[in-house]
Amino acid sequence: MSITSDPVSPLPPHSTRRFWTIARRDALAGYLFAGPQLAGTLVFVLVPLALVFWYSLHEWNVLANTFEYTGLQNYEQLLQDPSLLGVLLASALFSGGLVVLNMSLALLLAVLLNQKLAGIAVFRTLFFSPVVVSLVAWTIVWGFLLQNNGGINGMLGLLGIQGPNWLRAPGTAMVSVIVMQVFKNVGLNMVLFLAALQGVPRELYEAARIDGAPRFAQFRRITLPLISPTILLTSIITIVGSLQVFAQIAVLTQGGPGVSTTVLVYYLYQQTFQFHRFGYGSTLAIVLFAIVALLTLAQWQMRKRFVFHEQ
Incomplete structure (x- = not known):
């Protein structure tokens, strides 16, 4: 006697599949984690950058409440600006001096x-402490020290030396601002370099000493190549930061004497908020963005030649 049962028809293939597969759940988790960063980049970077470019094509007078399209007129005026060359030279001098002194000292x-x-940890803390001090407070203190009758000239007077008016002499104003900024931020690069140095294997130095390599050769052949990624990182951070300096100039020199310390960001501020030329100020902002982007791209392309792990 045979027992028969009704055949069970198979379910359609699509009904047995689950929508929330592991791959889709992982993808959703990735989007949720990256979403805030992407939204922040869009709202606070890309949209403002597009608006600045749009404003640079207009003449916007806030006082008269006018907003007129002028095309490339602001860019043509940029090429005819007699102060622009001095501003760019001051920016290059400040950035070059700051980068060389900061990274070398760090x-x-x-x-x-x-x-x-x-007690070495105490010295590390002392050198890093200026980084966490308020920038404005640090600048004001240095302003008092660098006055004609300030603390630095007072100490020089004890040695019988007549100090200059540091912030009002064209030859010393820029140097004073650079030195002040070096002491403010050298601790940050120092900590980055210190972390990189502690990551260099000790065995390499021991092998070099066995082979009779002097200390300078060890530093040049072992230390510098192995910390070159950190050197690249600190150089990018320092250069970008040097091109964005504002508070130090505004508090110490106001761009003077003359335009000797008028860097690009401070000149942008003057044109935009003092002279109310928002269209031309936006054009200067585009120039600043282009300079920062080109320098960063150039350093990134040079990594294959100078960075050890990229070779």
Whole structure:
């Protein structure tokens, strides 16, 4: 006797599939994590950049409440601006001096503080502490020190030296601002270099000493190549930061004497908020963005030649 049962028809293929597969759940989690960063980049970077470019094509007078399309007139005026060359030279001088002094001093301090000595942590804290101090407060204190009758000239007077008026002399104003900024931020690069130095394997130095390599050769052949990614990072951060300096100039020199310390950001501020030329100020902002982007791209392209891990 055979037992028969009714055949069960198979379900359609689509009804057995689940919509929330593992891949889709992982993709959704990724979008949720990246969403706030993408939204912030869109709202606070891309949209303002597009608006600045749009404003640069107009003449916007806030006082008269006028907003007129002028095309490339602001860019033509940029090429005829007699002050622009001096502003760019001041910006280049400030950035070049700051980058060279900051990174050189930071690397030197990192090498000196990368020693296993008693109390070395105290010195690390002392050199890093200016980084967390308020920028305006730090600048005001240095303004008092650099006055004609300030603390620095007072100490020089004890040695019988007549100090200059640091912030009012064309030859010393820019140097004073650069030195002030170096002491403010050298601790940040020092900490980055110190972390990179502590990541260099000790075995490489031991092998070099066995082979009779002097200390300078060890530094040049071992230390510099292995910390080159950190050097690239600090150079990008320092250059971008140097091109965005404003508070130091506004508090110490107001761009003077003459235009000797009028960097591009401060000139942008003057044109936009003092002279109410918002269209021309937006054009200067586009120039600043282009300079920062080109320098960053150039450094990034050079990494294959100078960065050890990219070779």
